[in-house]
Amino acid sequence: MEILIITGLSGGGKSRAASYLEDIGYYTVDNLPAEMMVKFADFCAGSSGRYDRVALVYDVRSGEPTDILIETLERLKASGVNCRMLFLEADNQTIVNRYKETRRMHPLQKKGESVEQAIRREREWMQPVRDHADFVLDTSALSIAKLRSELLDLFGQQGDRGGLAVNVLSFGFKHGIPIEADLVFDVRFMPNPYYVPELKNKTGLDQAVRDFVFSFRQTNDFMEQLEKMLTFLLPLYAEEGKSALVIAIGCTGGHHRSVAVAHELAEYITEEGYQVTENHRDISR
Template identity: 40%
Template sequence: MVSDTSEALVSEQEQPVDQPAGPTAEPDRADTDLVIVTGLSGGGRSTVARALENVGYYVVDNLPQTLLIEMAELAYAAGGTARKTAMVLDVRSRAFSTDLTGAVKALRDRGFHPRIVFVDAEDKALIRRFESVRRAHPLQGDGRLSDGIAAERDLLLDAREQADVLIDTTHLNVNQLRSRVEEMFAGEDARRLKVTALSFGFKYGLPPDADFVLDARFLPNPYWVPELKELTGRDEDVSKYVLGQHGARSFVETYARLINATAPGFEREGKRYLTVAVGCTGGKHRSVAIVEELARRLREVRLSATAQHRDLGRE
């Protein structure tokens, strides 16, 4: 269960431990894996927190921002499993401050390397979610639901801009969001670049969290081939059809080389997550097949890459 306090960390810190025979160097604070989760109410912070807990993080929910440094130091001192700690911040906390930038800088000045995960969604999706549970927005007051969402967006503008990971949950269900977070944070070197190859349909809008946007609509559409229309880009027949078209494989190879060539630079600059979005008309055939092949090519050159399909199943 996600915890609201730091009691477990304190208890772990107080437990006696066996002392090694010889002197050992004090662990580096940079080795403490800190994740800060924030974002819009209704965007999916709780789901992100549970997913992080599933992959071994100690999760502290609704932490006042003023306690960030204290919590980080507790995690560092406790050691063991507490070295992987996620802290969830949101406007429910009366101590919430707009100066997340300053708080993160203070952590870095102490030697920590926190990662910020920001969850977002379109207003219409947030409104639908609040109405489905018949709950008021924390900043709504006597105004409308849309007023509370607008106020929160303003409050979190700086936090969104400095996020290491931006996840738009407009078109993600709970299981898709959980799976995406678990794939990002499970069992990988925290400093290694992780690439998400994401298919989407242009008719549903551009993914706002994309770093690169590629257009696969130059390829013939399998939708117009009767025996392929009801299949998807994950099916072998569709994949062979798409990748067999003139220019398809060189398209994948070109961008695979580009990503592989730029990955070391991104890592040196501290970027840990890269989203490469590939679009076609509906996100069912061409983009799905291209994304699956692109992720496979990137794994062949030993990059950490996963395939995600935003709009698959919407048609």
């Protein structure tokens, strides 16, 4: 069993770090007092493997003396639990700016006191904890993607990085643009099989409709340019830390052109080595 204690300065990024760790399989508990950590570890140990990776977030809101947390850390390590502590911090100006953006008060800020005064007091208060931390991470200059990458480097297991999952979605504009779409492409410029009597009641998944749609030069030119663009974009999205991307292809009703193009595109992206799901939102409307 692995227990990771996430602590540090208020505004240092503990909540965001916990959410990333949760994404890679940690069971996270926010603001757990140190006095309860040993009992919680015993509970996890008896859970038949359901809680093998646990992240416990601890901060000054607990109101406990910091030596209790240090003693708890040592007790857990002495008991044979793989227990480590991550201390997150940032420079004073960065933390001040973060509190300004959220319009929240620092938990140690007293009436008539500035945020910076509260930060200085918290640094002194948390210094013994920092000294006992296994990892100290300064988040001042870290982007969201970089923080995620750092945490994966420190605590990820094989396969945690996974890869960019792509959902290729067809839709009809008359039913509205999918709100979950990251990229939207309009294929209404293509000749419409709806006006071909023998194709009207078929869909873009039928070979006859696909043959019709791809019999035109503009369709093939469009696909060539779209594939080039995605070959360029997808690695950049993955590098930035994006875990899921929704590509929406729209025509008028979502039955013919968008379905055929989405199906073709999903096959291409699969061949490029990405995890792909294919959905046709309006195909049965």
